[in-house]
Amino acid sequence: MDMKGLQLSLSVPNQASSPANPDRAQEPRPATQETLAPGALLLRGIAAAFVPILLDDLARIVAEAPLRHMKTPSGLRMSVAMSNCGPLGWISDRAGYRYSALDPDRGRPWPPLPASFLQLAQSAAAQAGFPDFVPDACLINRYAPGAKLSLHQDKDERDFSAPIVSVSLGLPAVFLLGGLRRADRPSRHLLQHGDVVVFGGPSRLRYHGILPIQAADITAHPQLENIRINLTLRKAR
Numbered sequence: 479m480d481m482k483g484l485q486l487s488l489s490v491p492n493q494a495s496s497p498a499n500p501d502r503a504q505e506p507r508p509a510t511q512e513t514l515a516p517g518a519l520l521l522r523g524i525a526a527a528f529v530p531i532l533l534d535d536l537a538r539i540v541a542e543a544p545l546r547h548m549k550t551p552s553g554l555r556m557s558v559a560m561s562n563c564g565p566l567g568w569i570s571d572r573a574g575y576r577y578s579a580l581d582p583d584r585g586r587p588w589p590p591l592p593a594s595f596l597q598l599a600q601s602a603a604a605q606a607g608f609p610d611f612v613p614d615a616c617l618i619n620r621y622a623p624g625a626k627l628s629l630h631q632d633k634d635e636r637d638f639s640a641p642i643v644s645v646s647l648g649l650p651a652v653f654l655l656g657g658l659r660r661a662d663r664p665s666r667h668l669l670q671h672g673d674v675v676v677f678g679g680p681s682r683l684r685y686h687g688i689l690p691i692q693a694a695d696i697t698a699h700p701q702l703e704n705i706r707i708n709l710t711l712r713k714a715r
């Protein structure tokens with residue numbers, strides 16, 4: 479995959495935001511970890527070493543199964559563009575939220591889960607105390623500046639004993655981590671390029687969300703100018 483194709487397939491055309499300055503790349507950060515709540519761990523920077531291969535694999539996936547803005551069951555266009563890889567993909571349309579083995583836009587299976595995604599997810603899950611994590615679904619979220627994800631629970635999976643592993647690439651984001659009730663006041667955590675959040679056990683059904691993404695003039699990675707990519711790996715069945 480040449481760089482141009484990769485750039486085109488991940489980036490957002492006609493953005494209103496100011497262009498990122500490629501001379502101001504983010505410095506690598508030491509890997510540290512923070513417990514956000516019992517069963518919820520933020521592993522800072524642990525995806526950094528995987529970034530080149532993750533982006534290569536991601537470019538192939540979105541070339542095959544393009545990112546698209548799904549509709550909520552009430553008919554609203556989601557601000558986050560999504561695709562999937564792995565045996566199952568999360569989808570949303572007028573019929574509801576669910577997992578599907580087929581990409582509804584193409585009538586074909588989702589691209590396979592690459593070894594790089596699996597290896598990173600299993601390593602992060604193991605560090606967080608979930609050594610047996612075997613994801614069968616990976617939702618790919620692309621946020622342009624202004625895109626957000628409202629507070630929600632990940633509850634379309636059959637097996638809540640498996641954690642959620644969530645990888646952040648590109649623009650930083652403010653992650654909201656609430657409680658088990660929608661009304662519980664969420665805490666806020668800055669997620670940066672290369673960070674991974676694992677939430678499982680007593681935190682598996684916590685409400686969570688992403689505040690509207692802000693454009694930045696510091697580029698985390700030249701192939702991720704003014705976008706944020708999130709990979710959410712789950713065991714759906």
Ligand SMILES: O=C(O)CCC(=O)C(=O)O
Pocket residue numbers: 617619627632644646653686687688708710
């Ligand atoms: O983008 C993120 O960090 C969170 C994504 C998420 O919660 C989801 O896809 O269900």
Ligand SMILES: [Mn+2]
Pocket residue numbers: 630631632686
């Ligand atoms: Mn979620």
